Amino acid sequence: MKKRIAILPGDGIGKEVTRGAVEVLQAIGERFGHQFSFSYGKIGGGAVDEMGTPLPDETTRLCKDSDAVLLGAVGGPKWDQIPVHLRPERGLLKIRKELDLYANLRPTLYYSSLADASPLKKEVIEDVDLLMVRELTGGLYFGKPSERSTQDGRDVVVDTLFYQKEEMTRVIKLAFELAQNRGGKVTSVDKANVLESSRMWREVAEEVAKDFPEVTLEHMLVDNAAMQMVRNPKQFDVVVTENMFGDILSDEASVLTGSLGMLPSASISEKGPYLYEPIHGSAPDIEGQNIANPLATILSVAMMLRLSFGLEEEAQAVEASVNEVLNNGFRTKDIASPGKKLVSTTEMVEEVKATILDNEATQSIMSCYV
Numbered sequence: 476m477k478k479r480i481a482i483l484p485g486d487g488i489g490k491e492v493t494r495g496a497v498e499v500l501q502a503i504g505e506r507f508g509h510q511f512s513f514s515y516g517k518i519g520g521g522a523v524d525e526m527g528t529p530l531p532d533e534t535t536r537l538c539k540d541s542d543a544v545l546l547g548a549v550g551g552p553k554w555d556q557i558p559v560h561l562r563p564e565r566g567l568l569k570i571r572k573e574l575d576l577y578a579n580l581r582p583t584l585y586y587s588s589l590a591d592a593s594p595l596k597k598e599v600i601e602d603v604d605l606l607m608v609r610e611l612t613g614g615l616y617f618g619k620p621s622e623r624s625t626q627d628g629r630d631v632v633v634d635t636l637f638y639q640k641e642e643m644t645r646v647i648k649l650a651f652e653l654a655q656n657r658g659g660k661v662t663s664v665d666k667a668n669v670l671e672s673s674r675m676w677r678e679v680a681e682e683v684a685k686d687f688p689e690v691t692l693e694h695m696l697v698d699n700a701a702m703q704m705v706r707n708p709k710q711f712d713v714v715v716t717e718n719m720f721g722d723i724l725s726d727e728a729s730v731l732t733g734s735l736g737m738l739p740s741a742s743i744s745e746k747g748p749y750l751y752e753p754i755h756g757s758a759p760d761i762e763g764q765n766i767a768n769p770l771a772t773i774l775s776v777a778m779m780l781r782l783s784f785g786l787e788e789e790a791q792a793v794e795a796s797v798n799e800v801l802n803n804g805f806r807t808k809d810i811a812s813p814g815k816k817l818v819s820t821t822e823m824v825e826e827v828k829a830t831i832l833d834n835e836a837t838q839s840i841m842s843c844y845v
């Protein structure tokens with residue numbers, strides 16, 4: 476199989492983790508006889524510095540002409556003070572909108588070998604298998620107006636939470652389809668006790684649920700959901716929620732696996748191409764030290780193989796290799812624990828590649844979201 480993949484490394488550790496993930500894709504190509512070609516595009520702070528915009532038109536074109544997109548991360552303190560329309564994060568929001576990536580799938584899985592890396596008790600996190608479905612192109616992130624001004628001599632600011640009903644319907648419907656495939660239930664998270672947008676969200680969830688009689692729907696207020704996520708995460712199966720709630724809850728959910736560096740994501744649209752990225756950011760505090768955990772990005776590549784290319788066996792080879800490497804005790808600093816083998820970013824990538832090429836791993840643990 477021949478596929479064109481756009482690589483957008485971005486800023487900070489985005490460059491380090493995408494480099495590793497590309498090597499893993501090359502190893503998969505080698506083992507299974509596929510030709511993956513990689514074209515690189517600029518996005519984020521580096522793009523602002525070089526081209527004066529966080530998302531150059533040529534990057535958008537490159538993505539639209541590709542079969543799938545892999546993104547690292549954007550942002551960093553260097554760009555914190557620049558005008559808001561030039562912020563690196565704007566580049567990410569814009570490419571999500573340009574590609575109409577309305578749903579962001581963020582699976583959170585329990586890795587038995589990582590139980591010691593989580594601050595939560597093993598009994599609480601054991602066998603967690605949670606799929607967050609986050610609305611990605613609406614809500615507070617995109618509403619207009621979003622601006623500061625002066626009213627009667629006072630500084631004021633407004634951000635707008637805007638949704639069309641259809642934007643809610645399509646992502647909630649997808650969550651139900653995924654839950655049906657998994658034989659699971661849907662927890663719809665909102666703030667319907669306060670927000671009008673959440674009241675509509677809840678109504679839409681009820682309407683969509685009528686077409687999925689075998690899927691149970693429950694509603695949960697977001698503040699309670701944040702607490703339940705760490706108190707009793709096993710109660711969740713598919714969680715569907717609006718853009719900002721999903722952003723916050725998915726970082727929280729990553730603690731269940733042991734680290735933010737473990738959570739992959741797939742952002743999907745009606746037509747494709749889809750975009751894959753770790754859920755973490757550019758991690759300026761560890762940038763350039765070769766200590767970042769590359770597994771979230773490597774697991775994102777597994778999602779790409781499965782969801783964009785239909786290569787299930789190849790996806791499982793990646794996931795099984797990650798599992799095997801963890802079972803063999805290799806740990807980057809964020810998931811380190813006594814008695815385990817502390818490795819750098821590049822060493823972790825080498826371990827995963829070697830396991831793929833030697834066809835050593837058999838036990839895949841991550842086909843939960845399809």
Ligand SMILES: NC(=O)c1ccc[n+]([C@@H]2O[C@H](COP(=O)([O-])OP(=O)(O)OC[C@H]3O[C@@H](n4cnc5c(N)ncnc54)[C@H](O)[C@@H]3O)[C@@H](O)[C@H]2O)c1
Nearest residue numbers: 548549550551735736754755756757758760761767768809
């Ligand atoms: N998708 C994205 O591009 C994305 C996502 C989140 C944040 N950001 C941006 O990244 C910058 C930094 O944000 P932040 O510090 O709040 O969040 P962050 O996700 O970059 O980092 C949070 C913490 O987690 C650690 N961490 C993150 N990924 C890791 C990995 N792979 N391995 C080991 N440790 C890891 C970091 O070292 C840090 O201590 C900001 O500019 C923010 O806007 C971008």
Ligand SMILES: CC(C)[C@H](C(=O)O)[C@@H](O)C(=O)O
Nearest residue numbers: 550564567568722754755756
């Ligand atoms: C950088 C930021 C715009 C982004 C988001 O909030 O969507 C990030 O936190 C993420 O989770 O991908």
Ligand SMILES: [Mg+2]
Nearest residue numbers: 722723726754
């Ligand atoms: Mg986030």
